[in-house]
Amino acid sequence: MKTDPALAALFEPITLGTVAVRNRIVMTGHGTGMAKDYLPTDQHVAYYRERAMGGAGLIGMAFPQIHPTSQDVPGEPQAWLPEIVPGLRKITDAVHQYGARIVMQLGHGGRQGHSTFTERALWGPSNTPCPFNLEMPKEMELEDIDEIVAGHAIGARHAKQGGMDGVEIHSGYGGYLLASFLSPFSNHRDDEYGGSLQNRMRLVLRVIDAVRDEVGPDYLVGINLQGDDFSPGGLTIGDAQQIAQAITATGKIDYICVKAATYNEAHQNVPDMQHPKRIWESLAAAVKSVVDVPVIAVGRINDPHDAADILNLGHADLVAMTRQQIADPETVNKIAEGRLDEIRRCIGCNQGCIDRLFAITHSSCVHNPAAGYEQELGAGTLIQATFRRRVVVIGAGPAGMKAAEVAARQGHEVILIERRDRTGGQLRIAERIRGREEIRGVIDHLDVMIRKHGVDLRLGWAPSADDVLELRPDHIIVATGSAPGPDIVGNLAQGKPFTPGLDQEHVLSVWDVLEDDKPVGRHVVIVDDGEGGWKGIGLALQLRADGHEVDFLTPLPYVGAKLGPFSANLAVPRIHASGMVTHPFTRLEAVTGSTVDILEKGAPARIANVDTVILAGWHRPVTDLYFALKGRGVPIERVGDAIASRTMMDAVHEGERAARRIRGSAADTETAAAAPAFAGY
Numbered sequence: 001m002k003t004d005p006a007l008a009a010l011f012e013p014i015t016l017g018t019v020a021v022r023n024r025i026v027m028t029g030h031g032t033g034m035a036k037d038y039l040p041t042d043q044h045v046a047y048y049r050e051r052a053m054g055g056a057g058l059i060g061m062a063f064p065q066i067h068p069t070s071q072d073v074p075g076e077p078q079a080w081l082p083e084i085v086p087g088l089r090k091i092t093d094a095v096h097q098y099g100a101r102i103v104m105q106l107g108h109g110g111r112q113g114h115s116t117f118t119e120r121a122l123w124g125p126s127n128t129p130c131p132f133n134l135e136m137p138k139e140m141e142l143e144d145i146d147e148i149v150a151g152h153a154i155g156a157r158h159a160k161q162g163g164m165d166g167v168e169i170h171s172g173y174g175g176y177l178l179a180s181f182l183s184p185f186s187n188h189r190d191d192e193y194g195g196s197l198q199n200r201m202r203l204v205l206r207v208i209d210a211v212r213d214e215v216g217p218d219y220l221v222g223i224n225l226q227g228d229d230f231s232p233g234g235l236t237i238g239d240a241q242q243i244a245q246a247i248t249a250t251g252k253i254d255y256i257c258v259k260a261a262t263y264n265e266a267h268q269n270v271p272d273m274q275h276p277k278r279i280w281e282s283l284a285a286a287v288k289s290v291v292d293v294p295v296i297a298v299g300r301i302n303d304p305h306d307a308a309d310i311l312n313l314g315h316a317d318l319v320a321m322t323r324q325q326i327a328d329p330e331t332v333n334k335i336a337e338g339r340l341d342e343i344r345r346c347i348g349c350n351q352g353c354i355d356r357l358f359a360i361t362h363s364s365c366v367h368n369p370a371a372g373y374e375q376e377l378g379a380g381t382l383i384q385a386t387f388r389r390r391v392v393v394i395g396a397g398p399a400g401m402k403a404a405e406v407a408a409r410q411g412h413e414v415i416l417i418e419r420r421d422r423t424g425g426q427l428r429i430a431e432r433i434r435g436r437e438e439i440r441g442v443i444d445h446l447d448v449m450i451r452k453h454g455v456d457l458r459l460g461w462a463p464s465a466d467d468v469l470e471l472r473p474d475h476i477i478v479a480t481g482s483a484p485g486p487d488i489v490g491n492l493a494q495g496k497p498f499t500p501g502l503d504q505e506h507v508l509s510v511w512d513v514l515e516d517d518k519p520v521g522r523h524v525v526i527v528d529d530g531e532g533g534w535k536g537i538g539l540a541l542q543l544r545a546d547g548h549e550v551d552f553l554t555p556l557p558y559v560g561a562k563l564g565p566f567s568a569n570l571a572v573p574r575i576h577a578s579g580m581v582t583h584p585f586t587r588l589e590a591v592t593g594s595t596v597d598i599l600e601k602g603a604p605a606r607i608a609n610v611d612t613v614i615l616a617g618w619h620r621p622v623t624d625l626y627f628a629l630k631g632r633g634v635p636i637e638r639v640g641d642a643i644a645s646r647t648m649m650d651a652v653h654e655g656e657r658a659a660r661r662i663r664g665s666a667a668d669t670e671t672a673a674a675a676p677a678f679a680g681y
Contacts, residue, residue, distance in 0.1 A: 007307075009311040011023045019101055019166060019220045023055070024318045025055070025058075025307065026318050027051050027320070028257060029060030029061055030060070030062050030326075031073075031075070032076075033075030033356070038076070040084060040088060044087070044091055047372065048094060048102065049374070050374045050378050050379055052099065054333055056332055057332075058102070059095060059103075060168055062076075062105045062170065064079035064104060065078055065080075065108065066106050066108055067108055067147060067148060069113075070108040070113055070177070073357065075360070079158055080151055080155060084158050085158050088164060089163050092164055101166075103220060104159040104162070105169075106156060108151075108171045109171070109176050110175070110178075110180045111124035111177075112130045112132065112174075112175050112180075112263045113135075114135055123144060124139065124177070124180055125181045125189055126194075128188060131264045142191075149206045149207055150210065153210040153214040154214075156215050157215070166219060167211060167219075169208065169222070169223040170224055172225050172226060173257075174224070174226065175229070175263050178207065180262075181203045182235060182243060183234045183235045184234065185229050185262065185264070186234075205250065208223070208247065209250070211252075221253055223247060223253055223256055223257070225256050226240060226260060227284070227287065228283055229262050229265075230265040230268060231261075234264075237282075237286045240258075241289075244290060256293060256296070258287050258295060258298065259280060260299070267567060267570035267571075269566060270566050272349060273348035273435065274570050277300045277301065278299065278301060278310065279299040280299035285297075285313075285314075285316065288316060294317035295316050301324070304335045304343070323346040323348070324345070326353055326368065327345065327347075328343055328344035329371075329379075341448050343445075347366065347439055347441040347442060349439070350566060351564065351648075352366040352371065352649050353365060354564065358565050364653075367441075367442040369653040388413060390415070391407045391474065391476075392417065392468055393407070393416045393476075393477045395418060395419075395480045395640075396420075396424070397426060397640065397641075397651065398446070399639040399652065399654055399655040400479030401423060401655070402446060402651070402656050405446055408450065409453055412662060415456045415471060415473075416450065416455050418458070418461070420460070422459065423446070423447055423459070425481050426482075426648075427442055427443050430534070430538075433539055434545070465628035465629045465632065468629060474634070476634050476636040477638070478642050479640050479642055479655065480626065480642045482642070482644075482645040483619055484615060484619055486498075487499060487502065489529055489617055489618035489645075490587075494555075499590060501591030506521065507591055507615065508520070513539065520548065522549060523548070523549045525550075525551045526539065526551070526552045527588045527615050527616060528552065528553060528554040528616050531562075531616070535616050537563070539616060540580055541575065550578075550581070551582075551596075552583065553588055558572065558582065559572070595607070595608055621638075621643060621644055623638070623642060637658055
């Protein structure tokens, strides 16, 4: 198959400095959390190799720190260590083997880091804390500034020694160290590094000089640049244009990657599905209009036609599809081969990538289990079955669909059964919340893949255990999910038994509202029992937008407390701006007609004149069929919410791993029928 002519612009080669890049699709640097002892690892090698194999033109490695005051997490390398070089060489060799180019970022978080792992004060231009992390930084002295300049040069030296095609000066955007000097939002100095724009640019220009002096005239040097702070008194696009012109006038920068926001608007640093696609395109276009070096556009670009359109409009010279290539490393190859329907689209949820970094672990992806696990789940690791088995998967939600897809890809005969008349399970319910529609991308992709690999899909059937066994399965995977129960799980967790009044007709579940379209009255009380996700929050925002009066109960310190930090940075203000009444540290005690009794901050209280109560908490696993089949002579296991109510990422990942555990070799044949059931996993 051939590339759509409308997408041809994506595959035009380009030269950055002296480095030839095979196409215009970039995977910009992003935290991975994969370092060990602050050095690159084989996990890095596999991760970047997979994106190079998938066709990326230029890859960024993020973001080795250039100074000890910036080492805010243990999962990123330290660029000042000579020991980094052999690991960089392994990464470079792996990327080059598949025709891509790679640059290493030179990073410093500035006041937007935290000192937990260094036990040293953060550094910044002024004694003003980041409004997100709220840790007071040291106002840098002149000798500190000299250290930062030297640190960038040392990092660049090691990148070059490690075979990297270039370096990218990272922290000129996002409110990180260099950007914090550029912006009056964070720079309140009155010396030669503060005040006028010329003074605020001084450190950046010194860093550029030092890096260029270190690597020489023919080595690739790029920079991330802030297009707009979106913060009070901060940089605007007009300022960014002036800075870009000054930077390129040095003749020492080969490209500019245009991004935006500071941690005052942290939700824009890694914009999730609350934001529109192509969010920073106009900023890239504005910078491109005043410079003569290539410009990279960034920000929620996950559709090939959007990416090509940005190029065709002349708004940028390259486009970054970064989270898209986390979700699907083969994105570029699939575009080139016309397999657009097979692309696993980034849904902008942030759960697998940035949110996991805040949990101090490596990044992954909600619907790409191989992301971060390439060595065990990546390209070439799926072993084809030498003995074709009949696999019955019960439940066509994300866990079951993923298990069915992977089992079929291994060569097994797969029957996928779903009681509803459609695939998708709870994700088809979740997508009905306005603003959360992109969740359907997980199911849309799996729909394509189970068709492609010949899965026998049987909808509208809720089989008994005997029905399943009559299919003569060699292996059973139960993915029956979870469902709302008759009580509030969060209350049980606090030692409170059944909550009175939940059997009344005006007490509904989220499923009742979104799937069954049950009517909702004017005054609504939404009850979160500690689950804390978008299920209740998204519905509450939707009901407020539709004119309902909403009270939101949660035992958490605030509504949105369990969302990822960057997502919450936008969601929590939206919650309060909506006008809903929030009740933190609150538990539902009873529902009596139109009266709702609560325990709020330890004190009894009452909400009157309530028309509808909606329970938006944890579900219970649906396990009847699993236990009816367990011990019946067929290997069986359950996955996803059928084990415990959790996230779509848990469901998809467990589906993949369960399918890979299916016995499929000839040696397994005699023992398969007698094999015991898996104990839940």
